[in-house]
Structure formats: structure tokens, C-alpha cells
Amino acid sequence: MVDVAGKPRPSFALIDCNNCFASVEVLFRPELRGRPVVVLSNNDGCIIARSQEAKALGLKMGEPYFKVRAFLEEHGVVSFSSNYTLYGEVTARVQDTIAGMVPSVEKYSIDESFADLTGLPEPLAEYCRCIQSRVLKWTGMRVGIGIGHTKTLAKAAQHASKVWRDKTGGVVDLRSPHASEWLLKRMPVEEVWGVGRRLKARLADERVQNAWQLSQLDPAGVKRRYNVVLERTVRELRGESCLDLEEAEPDKQSICCSRMFGERITTLAAIKAAVATYVDRAAGKLRKQSSLAGHLQVGIQTSFHGEGAKYARSIVCALPYPTDDVRVLTASAMRGLEEIFRVGFKYSKAEVLLMDLRKRGEFTADLFSPEQPPAADSVMAVLDQINAKWGRGTLRPAAVAADPRWAMRRSLLSPSYLTDINQLWKVKAI
Incomplete structure (x- = not known):
């Protein structure tokens, strides 16, 4: 696909680990495959990750653990405290695998990466299935991939790869106008990257209920009534790339x-x-x-x-x-x-x-x-x-307590299989 100047149009992919935290826990506990698994927030406060089996039970993100604890026990749900050290190590290996297969990559979050696919041989959907296969083989993690001419459309395509995972195999290519229109008409406006619930009510006043209706708004008018960020979102939904890949993570301002x-x-x-x-x-x-x-x-x-x-x-x-x-x-x-x-x-x-x-x-x-x-x-x-x-904390200020009573409560913490020599994965001979 080329633009009016004959240059290849940008092609982006968003690659996301499926049910990341729960999947990492199951990765090191294969006996839990097929069982519902949830991961809890700091101090075992609420649910922040669910396996597909846990989702099927109707468990919601953000539900307080103390309220659903009896339900979890009744239905055999396995609960884990959040182990960010382990999750970070596994996802770093996923991102390193991806980086070896694409021209450039941007780490968007702990379990999501944007990749630049511009210029790679077609069909890109099949190439992304190769990425899926290698990530699974090398790290044990399953990923979903969305492809689009803009980062916003790639994000929307990745959302579709989750919703219709069985039909798509976890890869959705949204670069054709027909595919883009079909999905955006079925995508609630609050699911659009950068919109969320805060703008849902205001957009509803303009009779904008889905992503397609948002894309049909006049970008200049959107900039006047809202802000430049939403204007860029509208342009990106139309297929105009406004957001470049950030290969180097920007420094924090605080x-x-x-x-x-x-x-x-x-x-x-x-x-x-x-x-x-x-x-x-x-x-x-x-x-x-x-x-x-x-x-x-x-x-x-x-x-x-x-x-x-x-x-x-x-x-x-x-x-x-x-x-x-x-x-x-x-x-x-x-x-x-x-x-x-x-x-x-x-x-x-x-x-x-x-x-x-x-x-x-x-x-x-x-x-x-x-x-x-x-x-x-x-x-x-x-x-x-x-x-x-x-290791962190080997040398520290004297004011830092070594093992404080008030430390974050994580009574269901799994071992740090990959980062602590005393907690390495153990395989028993039969």
C-alpha cells in the first residue's frame, strides 16, 4: 500500500500479551491450565488480572478481594498476589523477541508494544502470525496483534483481536477501508484509545456513540471544541498517521x-x-x-x-x-x-x-x-x-528498614522464578 507520492504508507502493529499477569502465573504452574486464575493489586486489594476461565465466571476488574473471596473459593479460583518483578522479567523477554523481528519497536506498557511494520513483505497478517509463533515458542506467552496504518487504528485492531479471538486467531489487519469501517461502526466510542469515559458524555451530546461516528467529525472543529489530542485521534481514525513511534522511552518529568x-x-x-x-x-x-x-x-x-x-x-x-x-x-x-x-x-x-x-x-x-x-x-x-x-537493596541507606512490618501485604505471592536463585523453577523427576 502506497500514498499519493508513491511511498509506502506507514503500517503499525500493537502487540499485547493475552491476560498477561494471569498468563505468567500459569506459565510456571502448568497444573493450573484450564482453571480460573486471578491476580490481585497491592496489598491484595482488588482483582487486576483474570484468565479467560475467570472472566467466564463473571469476575470483573477492580472487584475487591474481600467481597468476592468466598465466591473465588467456592468456584476453585486460584488467586495470586501481584509479582511485578516476575511479570517484568517475562514481558521483557517478550519485547526482546519482538524487537528481533521488526524494524523498530516502542514499549507502550509492561505488556504492550507498538511495532513499525512499514516496508515488510506482505501479507503482514501472516508475518504477525510468525511473530505470535516465535513469542509463544521462546517465552511461552500468547499475544494478540492489531495492524493499522496509524497507531490508533492498530490499537483498535488489537482490541478486535481480543473480542473475536476465536475467529481471527488473535491477528486483525485493519488497513483496508472496508475492514476499518466495519470495526469502527461496532466499537463504542469510549473504547477508542485516548477517549475513554471522560469524553463519552460530551460526545454523546453530539450523537457520537461509536468510533466511526467520531471519525466523521471535522478535525478542525474537534480541535476548537475539545483539544488537539482528540483532533489527532480523529485524524488517526481516518487513516492519517499523526503519532510516530517512540523508540526511546521519554524521560519522566516527575x-x-x-x-x-x-x-x-x-x-x-x-x-x-x-x-x-x-x-x-x-x-x-x-x-x-x-x-x-x-x-x-x-x-x-x-x-x-x-x-x-x-x-x-x-x-x-x-x-x-x-x-x-x-x-x-x-x-x-x-x-x-x-x-x-x-x-x-x-x-x-x-x-x-x-x-x-x-x-x-x-x-x-x-x-x-x-x-x-x-x-x-x-x-x-x-x-x-x-x-x-x-540485587536491589543489597546496599541501602541506614534509614531503610530491611523487613518492615508495614510492607505491602502479599500473602499469595508466587516465587520469583527468574530473578532469585533461591526461587528457581524446580522440576521433579517422576
Whole structure:
């Protein structure tokens, strides 16, 4: 397929792991094949992933675990706490496999990748089935693939590959006008990438109920009434590529580390240990993208559900200079925490936010402003090297608790089969 200038039209694919988290759990527990499986959110709060068998039982995303626990036990549903380390390792192998078969690839989420298929030999649908086959053979994971002339149409095609998986084999090519029109007329507008439920009501006022009706709107008018983002979505639905592949993941403009505690905290010492842990994780991400933080915000709060006094407060902490030194960041966070902590509350959550990020070597500091000393750079480099070799947390600030009581509750956690030598997959001889 070529455009008016005789150049090949862009062709994109969105490749998504089917029921990713649940599929990874079953991958290492083959005796669970055919049984319903669910994965729970942090602190085993609610359902965030379901196998096909669990979906068939009517289980919904976001259902609180405590409400459906009896139902799960009654129907033999196997539940797991979320094991993001394991999921990240498996999906990284999936993405590496994909990257070896396409000209370029963009990691969109932990289990989704956009691939540029422009210029590859036709039929692309058959080539994508080869990708499916190799990913399954090399990683054990099944993927669905949507193909389109734009990233938005590829996303829509991938959605169709899930809905009609049995008929399509998990590959849908939406590049022909007939196929695109057929699907968009059957796709609710809130399912369109970038639209969601927030715009559903406003679009309904314009009698826009499905993706096809959205594509027929005048892009310039959409830009005036809504925004440039929705205008691009309309153009993409029409087959005009407005979104390029981002091969390099863009640097974060802020870095947040936030967790619900496994149990309520009432003492300043315990909250300090939690916040120090979150600062350590956020600072590691900051150094990984070679950035420095200009400000830090720390916040704490109680649960806003149930009985008990309610309290929430955050504070922006000044830093002596833009820094990625976990020692400086932790000291600043501790001072801020002492200001906002109040005795007599049962705290359920803490948050650390690194803000005003600037890239090393890409900003000019004031001539008379202090800068991070070179010795701090050396210490942080050694810290990262040791943790990269021996595992996260091998070397950490003294304020970080090794095994805190308030750590995230994960009573149904599966082993880290691929990242911990003490938890390797064991095969018993018969």
C-alpha cells in the first residue's frame, strides 16, 4: 500500500500479551491450565488480572478481594498476589523477541508494544502470525496483534483481536477501508484509545456513540471544541498517521513512589522508615534517567474509608541544590515529614514525589549556586553498581528498614522464578 507520492504508507502493529499477569502465573504452574486464575493489586486489594476461565465466571476488574473471596473459593479460583518483578522479567523477554523481528519497536506498557511494520513483505497478517509463533515458542506467552496504518487504528485492531479471538486467531489487519469501517461502526466510542469515559458524555451530546461516528467529525472543529489530542485521534481514525513511534522511552518529568501500607502506622519512626524506602526507590529511578531533582514533596494520609479520624497533608521540601544523592533527598524528606506528622492518627499511605527534574548536562546553573559535589556522584555510582550486580537493596541507606512490618501485604505471592536463585523453577523427576 502506497500514498499519493508513491511511498509506502506507514503500517503499525500493537502487540499485547493475552491476560498477561494471569498468563505468567500459569506459565510456571502448568497444573493450573484450564482453571480460573486471578491476580490481585497491592496489598491484595482488588482483582487486576483474570484468565479467560475467570472472566467466564463473571469476575470483573477492580472487584475487591474481600467481597468476592468466598465466591473465588467456592468456584476453585486460584488467586495470586501481584509479582511485578516476575511479570517484568517475562514481558521483557517478550519485547526482546519482538524487537528481533521488526524494524523498530516502542514499549507502550509492561505488556504492550507498538511495532513499525512499514516496508515488510506482505501479507503482514501472516508475518504477525510468525511473530505470535516465535513469542509463544521462546517465552511461552500468547499475544494478540492489531495492524493499522496509524497507531490508533492498530490499537483498535488489537482490541478486535481480543473480542473475536476465536475467529481471527488473535491477528486483525485493519488497513483496508472496508475492514476499518466495519470495526469502527461496532466499537463504542469510549473504547477508542485516548477517549475513554471522560469524553463519552460530551460526545454523546453530539450523537457520537461509536468510533466511526467520531471519525466523521471535522478535525478542525474537534480541535476548537475539545483539544488537539482528540483532533489527532480523529485524524488517526481516518487513516492519517499523526503519532510516530517512540523508540526511546521519554524521560519522566516527575517521579513518584507511593504505597498503601500492609497495616496501619501510628509512630513517626515507622513512617520515617517507609518514606526513606520510597525515597531510595525514587532516587534510583532518577539516577537511571540521568536527572537531578530540584524539589521533593512528601505526603502522608489516613484511610478515608471506615471509622477513625481522617488526616492528610503534604509538604514541598527545599533541596540545597539539584541532586540525585539519596542521602540528601532522604534528609530533606525526614525534615518535611517531622513538620506534617501528627500524633493520634492511623496512617495508611505515604508518598514521595521528585519534581523540577532537569537532565544532567542540559541545564545551566546559576554561577553562585551550590552544586552537587563530585564525591556524591562517585558514591551514588558505587551504590548503583553494587545493587545492579547483587540485587536491589543489597546496599541501602541506614534509614531503610530491611523487613518492615508495614510492607505491602502479599500473602499469595508466587516465587520469583527468574530473578532469585533461591526461587528457581524446580522440576521433579517422576
